[in-house]
Amino acid sequence: MVAQISKTMPTHENNPLIEVSELTKRFDDVIAVDGIGFTVGKGELFGFLGPNGAGKTTTINILTGLARPDSGAIRISGLDISRNPKAAQHLIGIVPDESNLYPELTGFDNLCFCASLYGVQKSEGIVRAKELLEQFDLKEAAHRKFAGYSKGMKRKLTIAAGIIHHPEILFLDEPTTGIDVASARQIRHLIAELQRAGTTVFLTTHYIEEAERLCERIAFLVKGQIVRVDSVANLLQPIQERKAMLISFLNGGSDLCDKLAVTFPDYEFQTISFEQVRVESADIINIGPLIRFIEEQGTQVTEARRLKPSLEEVFVRITGIELNSVGREKEKAKGS
Amino acid sequence: MKQWIAFWSIVRKDMQAYYLKPPNISWGLIFPVAWTGMFFIKSGSGLESILTLLPGVIAISILFGTTSMLAVTVTFEKNNRSFERLLLAPISLELLMLAKTGGAILFGVVNAFVPIIFALFLTDLSQVVWITVLPAIVLIAISSTFLGLLIAVSVNEVFEAQTFSNFFRFPMIFLCGLFFPITSIPTLLRPLSYLFPLTYGVDILHGAIHGKNIMSLPLNFAIIAGFCIILFYVSIRNIHRKWIL
16 A cells, blocks of 8 residues: 555655756767656656667666766766766666676675675675675575576676665666566565665666566656656556457457447457457447457457556557567577 | 775785686796796806896786786776776776776786796896885886786777787887897887887896896886876776776
């Protein structure tokens, strides 16, 4: 219930930890980030959603001091990071889109080393490393070299390295891309735990379900521009008022769309695939007559299910881009 | 204080991960021994020639030891993106690069003592002015490391760093007065000798080991120290320009 309230009414906006305005970054003739602005409140889990090449990683690089903006202002905890990136870097933890720890060091040594980079005393770093290895279920692999870890283990250790110094803000760049389902679930659970513990999380992802499940507010980024920033509840509201169903057929039936539209003028029909049609309506969809009509046309219905309103639909409506198809392409590329 | 914790940790990590590995230790031992043997045999003279060969062998051991390492510790880490982790740490870029080069400098200094230890068994080193030799070794190690750093930040791939290093290293063997004085180099090539910091370091070693330096020792020290500062700051500027986009 508490989570529901926080999702509908973000309470962090009056206490911004990250403030970005008019941020622009160009690489030769390409505008990677085009005058974006947003705030992230203290303790908020903020999602940055966009297809591959939208400018998500460039934005993170600028926010963390790894790239310089051409123009615009960035304040992290009140510190101007565009002018003096080093001043704010002790407040930040970063998990890049690729696990970039040291292959020749063990998991334990990697964590101790990362702690020391933030000035954590050796004894304190050892305690913290052991604690994180336990928390991230990597205790048994602690003294194995990072090079021998699986993708999921590498990802988990990279996240652990990002939070070893108890940062106020954690930047997560595509944390679950290219890893197995079980590890991805565990990572999502860990991210939610971190936020509950008070860490402000800035998450970039192309997995819309992941953003929907974890984030309180989301910015949609397309071609370097933010097209919408809002809470998940507010983003979902317009489509929540509409009802939608997916009807599946045996051996095709999508060619029925035109006949269905004539017979049921109150509903909208959309061909999804050769064997699937989507039905949408402002009112309740009366499924009985629909199925009877379809079967009278000689087509057998195998399934008719109600579709829950999803953020993916909102994203597609706003941007016209199928986000997950881009994600799958990226995964294929990583896999190969 | 926090920055120094990071500094020592980077030096320690590089030593553990790169420098103290068996291939590097053997490289650090075999290379200086091979050079010493080669020049000793080639000279055809007796054990007394060791003193005149020693400065060159010390310098070449440092030069190859240090410049080879930077291609790994900087270019390789840049390519696998672990260097980003260091750039994102709250440590100044200057201190970070001093930490990254610290291990190589130490490796170069240790390499310098391999031919010295061999020479101890073969000849009398009682007339060597160690108080001059030691800072000269350190300065040669620093300048060679910073030359390696400049090369490492100017290229994108490890193989490019190694190729580019050889482009400098091999001419330096002949141009910097390592095994024959720069006065015997053709006049046309001689100005090139003065463009390399190693020339000044080797001249100090010649002076301190067998008393045959060409330039004054304070001038040599000042010039090689100047080279160290310039090479370091040009490297830092290149990192700012090329790696923090």
